Amino acid sequence: MIRLDARRINASTVGDYSWYSDLVYFDGPLICLFRGSGYKDALYVWLDNSERANRWCLIPVSRSTLDSYLNQRMSLREIIQSSEYTYICNHYAETGRKNYSILHVDSFPDEYMPDEDSYLYEEICTDDALLLKQERTSSYMLGLDNQLFINDLSVIPKVFEQLYSFHYGLAHLGRLSIRNTMLRLMGNWTGGISAVNIFSGLKSVIPVLHRPEISSLQYNSPGHIELNLLPDLAQSVQDASVRVENELIYDRLEKMYKNTYTYFREHGLSGFDEDGGIEIRNIDNDTTEICVSV
Structure with a gap:
């Protein structure tokens, strides 16, 4: 691999990023999207390899930059050229060890620089990348009304x-990273306080x-919080909120939850095991009818 004019750093310096999906894949991932815990996500780009390691480049990207790339x-x-620096990761497959370094963009090798025509064309996209292209955020008004105290804000x-997070998880179960997180969280489900953890x-x-x-705040009554988000999910949250606002429907849902929880617990179904493990079982129609009867 090419010798780089880069400075070694600790993994903690890079920040907290986790794999979200592959954007380009050919005999292995070439460009991946990593979600960030701060204000930026990251593109994880394969650069080079040797007999011992694969070399990757992690590029933090803002929301607007990622949208422009998609x-x-x-x-x-x-x-890459608009970034001040990039992170280089040498991943040693045999041991799993990763070495990180920071590389100023002025020292980024021409051999690693993508072509001028390096756009994310649909022809090279994975299915996940195509879905990301289709999901566009837009403005949504979260209304504020009646008397407000400071804690309400x-x-x-x-x-x-x-x-919103819950509906996002349900709507994106087809993505492996989200499905694995949902399975892990539901595997620890014991009811009560663990619902908050989910x-x-x-x-x-x-x-x-x-x-x-x-996008904007207006706290006077009536006021609003203007948000930029996925509109379909915001509508799902709104529909669910309107639904449970009805006292009769709320009581029926609460009763159904208690009956379902009791039945699952008594029969040792997935998500309610004492050891918190996940066990996949088939649930027949008779079981379904018992669970939903209220």
């Missing part, structure tokens, strides 16, 4: 974020690209 308004080359966005844990599955971003 929609072919910006090439991979332009993203933190509670309202928090509850909305939890519901909602908070699901926040980690959403890339910065799709997180609700505040």
Whole structure:
């Protein structure tokens, strides 16, 4: 592999990123999307390999930059050239060890620089990448009305974020990274307080690209919080909220939950095991009818 004019750093310096999906795949992943815990996601790009290791480049990208790349308004080359620096990761397959270094973009080798035409064309996209191209965020007004106290200003966005995260997880179960997170969280389900852990844990599955971003605030009554997010998910949250606002429906849902929880616990079905493990079992029609009877 090419010798780089880079400085070794600790993994903690890179930041907290986790794999979300592969964008380009040919005999192995070539470009991946990593979700970030801060204000940026990252593109993880394969560069080179030796007999012992694969070399990758991690490029933190803002929400707008990633959107431009997904929609072919910006090439991979332009993203690298517009960055101040990139992170280099040498991944040693045999031991699993990873060495990180930081490389100033001025020292980025020409041999590794993508072509000028390095756009994310549909012809090279994975199925996940094509879906990401189709998912466009837009403006949504979260209404505020009636008397508001200072604690409401933190509670309202928090509850909305939890519901949005839950609906995001359900809507994206086809993505392996999200499905694995859902299985892990549901495997620890014991009812009660663990429900809070599920909602908070699901926040980690959403890339910065799709997180609700505040566009404007107006706190007077009636007021609003203007958010930029996935509109279909916001509508799902709104529909569910309107549904449970009806007292009769809420009581029936609560009764159904208790009956379902009791039945699952008594029969040792997945998600309610004492050891928190996940066991896949087939549930027949008779079982389904018993669970939903209220």
